[in-house]
Amino acid sequence: MMLLSPAAERNQDDxxxxxxxILEEQSHKELFGLELGSGTGQHVVHFAQELTYxxxxxxxxxxxxxxxxxxxxxxxxxxxxxxxxxxxxxxxWDKWAGLPRSSCDVxxxxxxxxxxxxxxxxxxxxxxxxxxxxxxxxxxxxPYAMNGIIIPECNEELDRSLRERNPEWGLPDIDVLRQIAFxxxxxxxxxxxxxESNKCLVFRKF
Numbered sequence: 001m002m003l004l005s006p007a008a009e010r011n012q013d014d015x016x017x018x019x020x021x022i023l024e025e026q027s028h029k030e031l032f033g034l035e036l037g038s039g040t041g042q043h044v045v046h047f048a049q050e051l052t053y054x055x056x057x058x059x060x061x062x063x064x065x066x067x068x069x070x071x072x073x074x075x076x077x078x079x080x081x082x083x084x085x086x087x088x089x090x091x092x093w094d095k096w097a098g099l100p101r102s103s104c105d106v107x108x109x110x111x112x113x114x115x116x117x118x119x120x121x122x123x124x125x126x127x128x129x130x131x132x133x134x135x136x137x138x139x140x141x142x143p144y145a146m147n148g149i150i151i152p153e154c155n156e157e158l159d160r161s162l163r164e165r166n167p168e169w170g171l172p173d174i175d176v177l178r179q180i181a182f183x184x185x186x187x188x189x190x191x192x193x194x195x196e197s198n199k200c201l202v203f204r205k206f
Contacts (some may be wrong), residue, residue, distance in 0.1 A: 002075065003068040005112070008042040011195070015110060015141055016044065016050055018192055018200045022137050023106060027053050031105040034131070035059060036089055036124060037112040037169040041069030047108075048080040054106070055080045059097065060088035068184040091126035102133045110141045113177070114158070117168040124182055125203075129184030138186060140201045141194065145173040155197050174201065 023031065031054045035044045038058035048056050051077040058069045058081060089112075093099075095180040107128050113121050128138040143155045150156045150171055162169040178188045181203045190202040 001067060002071040003040040003065070005040045005042060006011070007009040008040055011141070011198070012043055012046045014148050014194055015200065016047055017048060018141075018194075019106070019108070019139060020051060020203070022139065022190075022202055023051065023054070027051075029053065030055070032103065033057070033106040033108065034099065034104050036107065036109040037061075037086065037116075038069055038084060039111075041065070041072035041084070043108075043110055044055055044069065044081055045072045045076050045078050048078045049076065052080065055082065057082045057099075058084040060084060061086060070073075088120075089123040089127060090117065091123065093123075093130040096127055096131065099131050102128050104131050105133060105136050107132060107136075107138045108140075109138070110143065113140060113144075113172045114142055114162060115166075115169050118172075121172055121177070125177075125180045125184045125186060128203070129186060129205065132186075134205055136205045138181070140177075140203075140206075141198060143171050143198050144201075145171045146179075147175060148173060148181065152197055174199075177201065 029093050033054045033056045035058045038044050040058045044056050044058040066084040073081050087097050150159050159171045186203040187206050189204050192200040
């Protein structure tokens with residue numbers, strides 16, 4: 001069954017343009033991308049239709065989401081999206097669906113960090129540090145805190161409501177993420193302001 005996320009519908013073109021921009025200099029090559037927490041499958045199918053040089057592996061811990069991804073692949077007949085896999089980013093990278101070291105050119109995590117534990121966020125960077133090729137990218141998208149400050153008010157409210165639902169959730173601080181990334185061999189190269197008070201963070205494996 002195809003699930004529909006209105007937010008994914010709204011933000012997919014903006015995120016696509018950032019992706020296209022960071023991958024442009026490699027667009028003459030065949031690239032391999034992993035999406036963490038693919039959710040409905042709308043993003044990965046949209047990216048694959050536009051960036052025809054990337055083969056994508058979608059992943060999610062929820063079976064319902066994986067079923068939705070399969071439904072989108074079937075409905076769009078998109079060629080470059082593989083069968084979705086179960087992947088829990090809080091687990092060590094060698095449990096990441098059998099992906100070998102240095103096998104990915106790009107890893108994407110959209111709206112994941114504010115609805116996962118700190119252990120999962122750390123796991124994303126540890127895994128990316130292992131499975132990205134040198135100069136590969138990790139791109140994350142979502143709402144963030146900066147230097148401990150959350151703006152605007154709508155993001156403050158979001159943070160509060162998330163923490164009420166699950167004390168391990170909430171808007172992560174960009175500075176903290178940057179430090180975890182660096183520890184795992186990734187350097188934050190770009191921070192791009194996006195609509196609806198979100199940001200894209202682009203990390204490169206060095």
